[in-house]
Amino acid sequence: GENVEQHPSTLSVQEGDSAVIKCTYSDSASNYFPWYKQELGKRPQLIIDIRSNVGEKKDQRIAVTLNKTAKHFSLHITETQPEDSAVYFCAASIAGSARQLTFGSGTQLTVLP
């Protein structure tokens, strides 16, 4: 089955700096890659996703890049703010009516004021 590895497990940045979180996946058939943000004690919420027919996608301060050949994808957050502090999870799945997401182990991002 699919295996997703996520790095780093913890990341501290100064407010206003950029943060980058990287994930690799094992199944070349995977074609959908969402990123979820989870605040302490809350549910995971989708912040951005990318499909394998696209190399990059941006939404304001958040961007995701995908390298299908190398089987890795990354989350980029620019101009970080304290409210960006949370755990971020990457995931991967193949096409299907019900997407069986395989999640990475998460990155605890702390934005220092």
Added chain:
Amino acid sequence: NAGVTQTPKFQVLKTGQSMTLQCAQDMNHNSMYWYRQDPGMGLRLIYYSASEGTTDKGEVPNGYNVSRLNKREFSLRLESAAPSQTSVYFCASSLAGQEQFFGPGTRLTVL
């Protein structure tokens, strides 16, 4: 719309006891999922239901059963709880091939 709701929010069981976690969605989604979240391990898929009337195993199905009661409701049952099932359980739902929306979670402790 309430989105995805789960009951109960918290539960403590003794080893060997049984219980059912309830999940409901009001977004007319076809697909529903059950995940467990353990510290440092992300979320792992237990079971899913692509559409009403179908259920399939995910990554970690052992010790669990599910029922897709109707389009809105998807329950997870622990027949004989074990300490290894102590976890936070999330239900999610989606339209076919689209974003998954998560419920608020159930924190389960098995003593």
